[in-house]
Amino acid sequence: MNLRKLGSSPLEVSEISLGSWLTYSGGVSREQAAACVEAAFEEGINFIDTANVYGRGAAESLLGEVLAGRERSSYVLATKVYFPMSDTDHGLSAAQIHKQIDASLQRLQTDYVDLYQCHRFDPDTPLEETMGALTEVVQAGKARYIGFSEWPVEEIERSLALPGVERWVSSQPQYSAIVRSPEAGVIPLCEREGISQIVWSPLAQGVLAGRYRPGEAPPADSRAASDSMGGFIGQLMTEPVLQAVERLRDVATQAGLTMPQLALAWVLRQSNVASAIVGASRPEQVRANASASGIELDEPTLAAVDSALGDAVYR
DSSP states (O other), rough: OOEOOOTTOOOOEEEEEEHHHHHHHHOOOHHHHHHHHHHOOOOOTOOOEEOTTTTTHHHHHHHHHTTTTTTTTSSSEEEESSSSSSOOOOOOOOHHHHHHHHHHHHHSSSSSSSEESSSSSOSOOHHHHHHHHHHHHHHTSSEEEEEEOOOHHHHHHHHTTTTOOOEEEEEEEBBBBBOOGTTTHHHHHHHHTOOOEEEETGGGGGTTOOOOOOOSSSTTGGGGOOOOTTTOOOOSSSHHHHHHHHHHHHHHHHHOHHHHHHHHHHHTTSSEEEEEEESSSSHHHHHHHHHTTTOOOOOHHHHHHHHHHHGGOOO
């Protein structure tokens, strides 16, 4: 497993990281989740990403239990704040940031997280208040570094212009061969400012892994067929997208790769990407995804990917 530096921080994170969005917030059993975490460590994955809102604390609690026996310095742990935890607890006010970091640390059974991320931008809280509270969290030793997810470019720029506050080391956008919108503004800005991308849904929730075929119902054991995990996959399950992904099968075969390897290597070709977050409900999925680390795609293969996907790409 190759490691990459996370932004301007000294942290080195595995190119493939383990996420817990839909899987460990109730989508799979505790035993399955524990087996996936174990497989991740066996494969050299050292970076685990979660959020307080995943299962309203369930994912953090599960990870806290599973990670409790491991040396804390042996892994990099990230969580997030913003989305509602109750009817009154949401957003990025100073009060919420301080309340939610303490609650996350308790569930995760740790004294600190390596990375504390703003899950979205909060237009209802002054940016100065949010950045000041994040800085206090770092100064208190409850988080080592900070990041953001899906923030507008103009708000990232405003935050970077504030004096005396902690600087971002990471951005967490949705980014894949199908969803390329971060290339327009977020990635160029972050490259200039020493901020790395930790991308979510690099396999487009399994679509780029080739799990779904045009004109066919989703497999019974797939995310798209799951009531608990399939609610966000709709825009990627259109016939034009599935037909475009079908054309990638030949590209992967010609390159001697599996579909997941091709999709993950495509994301990791971007030097500003520090890590690709993958979800997994079975240990073999963790191992298959981890095998993409270190694969480099040549120019003919990259051109073939673009040709196959064509107008199905979201920019």
